Amino acid sequence: MAEFISVRGFHDIFGEELDKFNAVRRAVRRILELHNFEEVILPVVEYAEVFQRSIGEATDIVQKEMFVFPDKKGRLLALRPEGTAGVVRAFIQHRLFALKPYTKLFYEGPMFRYERPQAGRYRQFHQIGAEVFGISDPLADAEVINISYKILKELNIDCSVEINSIGCRVCRPNYRKALVEYLNRIAGALCQDCIDRKDRNPLRVLDCKVPTCKEAVKEAPKTLNFLCQDCEKHHKELLDYLESLGIPYVENPNLVRGLDYYTKTVFEIVSQELGITVIAGGRYDYLVEEMGGVPTPAVGFAVGVERLSMLLKELPKKPPLYIVIPIGNTIGYALKVCELLRERGKRVELSYKRSSVKKQLELANKLKADYAVIVGEDEMKEESISIKNLHTGEQKKYSLKGLLSEV
Numbered sequence: 001m002a003e004f005i006s007v008r009g010f011h012d013i014f015g016e017e018l019d020k021f022n023a024v025r026r027a028v029r030r031i032l033e034l035h036n037f038e039e040v041i042l043p044v045v046e047y048a049e050v051f052q053r054s055i056g057e058a059t060d061i062v063q064k065e066m067f068v069f070p071d072k073k074g075r076l077l078a079l080r081p082e083g084t085a086g087v088v089r090a091f092i093q094h095r096l097f098a099l100k101p102y103t104k105l106f107y108e109g110p111m112f113r114y115e116r117p118q119a120g121r122y123r124q125f126h127q128i129g130a131e132v133f134g135i136s137d138p139l140a141d142a143e144v145i146n147i148s149y150k151i152l153k154e155l156n157i158d159c160s161v162e163i164n165s166i167g168c169r170v171c172r173p174n175y176r177k178a179l180v181e182y183l184n185r186i187a188g189a190l191c192q193d194c195i196d197r198k199d200r201n202p203l204r205v206l207d208c209k210v211p212t213c214k215e216a217v218k219e220a221p222k223t224l225n226f227l228c229q230d231c232e233k234h235h236k237e238l239l240d241y242l243e244s245l246g247i248p249y250v251e252n253p254n255l256v257r258g259l260d261y262y263t264k265t266v267f268e269i270v271s272q273e274l275g276i277t278v279i280a281g282g283r284y285d286y287l288v289e290e291m292g293g294v295p296t297p298a299v300g301f302a303v304g305v306e307r308l309s310m311l312l313k314e315l316p317k318k319p320p321l322y323i324v325i326p327i328g329n330t331i332g333y334a335l336k337v338c339e340l341l342r343e344r345g346k347r348v349e350l351s352y353k354r355s356s357v358k359k360q361l362e363l364a365n366k367l368k369a370d371y372a373v374i375v376g377e378d379e380m381k382e383e384s385i386s387i388k389n390l391h392t393g394e395q396k397k398y399s400l401k402g403l404l405s406e407v
C-alpha cells in the first residue's frame, strides 16, 4: 500500500518547532490580554462572499489563493484566507457594536491560501489577529502598532516598523487617477498581472512581488502627497503617538497591502534578519458598512505565527523534567511519589521500562530528563526518595515529608 503523506503546503507541527510556535502564541496572547482584548473563536469556513466582498475581487487572495468549494446545496463556501472578514461578519451578526462604546477583539487559528509553498509560506498557516472597532482616533492605530512592536521585542526579534497612509474616499480617487496615468506611461515595464489590474485596482501594482514591477513603481506617485486634510492630520497624530511610545518607524510610500479594505494607516513589521513581513495590518473604516453593518471605523493587525517562530533564536525553556524510576517491587509507592511531585508543580514522568538502575538511567538521559528519582525498596520502607541530578551526577536522599518543603 502506498504510504500516506500530508497534502502539499499542509504541515504537521511538532517537537521543537511546536515549542517555538507555542512560545510565539503565548507571547502574543499575553500582550493582547494586557491590552484588554477579548478573544473570539471563529469558524474556519464562511460563505465565499464574506471574503469576496471584503478582501476585494481584484486581489490575489480572492482571485488565486482561496480554497472555494460548494456545499451539498450548491452554496459557495471558502476556507478562511484571513481573519478580519470573519470578525467583521461576527461583529455585525451578533450586534457587538451595541454592547460597548468600542470593541477590542482578538482571534487565533489556521488560515488557508492556495499559494506556491516555500520557506515561510504554507497553504495552511496560523495567524493571531486583533481588531479595534468603533474608534477613528489614531490612538487606536498607535495601540495596534505598539502591540505589534512589543510582540517582536518580547520575542527578541530585530524588526522595523514600516508605515504608510493610503487615504480615504475623499482623497484616494485623486491619487488613483495620478497612479493610473503613471502606470499607463510605464506599462511596458509591468508584468501581465499588473497590466491586467492597473485599471481595475491600480494600488495592487505597488504590492506586486515581481522584481521588474518593484523597480518600475519606485518613481510612482506617493499616496502621502495626495492625502486630504483629515487623513493628513490622522497620519501626523499617529506618528506623534509612535514617538511618544518610543517606537521607531520608517515611512514606506509604496506600502499598500494586498487587501482592498484598508483606508488611511497601513503598516508592516519586517524582520531585519530575513527581510520578511511577520505582522501586517491597518485601518479599514468602511469595511463594516460595506458588509452591511452600521458604519464603524476599525483598525487591526495579523501575526504570522509560523513566520515569527522561524525567527526565534532560542528554544523556550521548559520546566525541569523528573523521571521516576521504580526499582524492585515499588510501583505502588512510585505512583504515589509521582503524584506528590506533580502536586508540587513538577513535570514528572514515570519510567514505563522495568529494568536495572543503570539501564533506566540511560533511558532517563534519552528522555532528556534533568533529574532521576530513584525509588527502591529501601526508599519505600523509609518513605523517602533519592534524587539524582543528571547534569552534575550529584545524588541526595529526601524524606517524603521533607520533600514537600525542599524540592
Ligand code: ATP
Residues within 6 Å of the ligand: 082, 113, 115, 120, 121, 122, 123, 124, 125, 126, 127, 257, 258, 277, 278, 279, 280, 281, 302, 303, 304, 305, 306, 307
Ligand atoms: P505576503 O506578502 O508574504 O504574501 P500577505 O500580505 O499576503 O503576505 P497578510 O494577508 O497581510 O499577508 O497576512 C499577515 C501575515 O500572515 C503575513 O505578514 C505573514 O506573516 C503571514 N502569512 C501570510 N500568508 C502566509 C502563508 N501563505 N504562509 C505563512 N504565513 C503567511
Ligand code: MG
Residues within 6 Å of the ligand: 258
Ligand atoms: Mg500573500
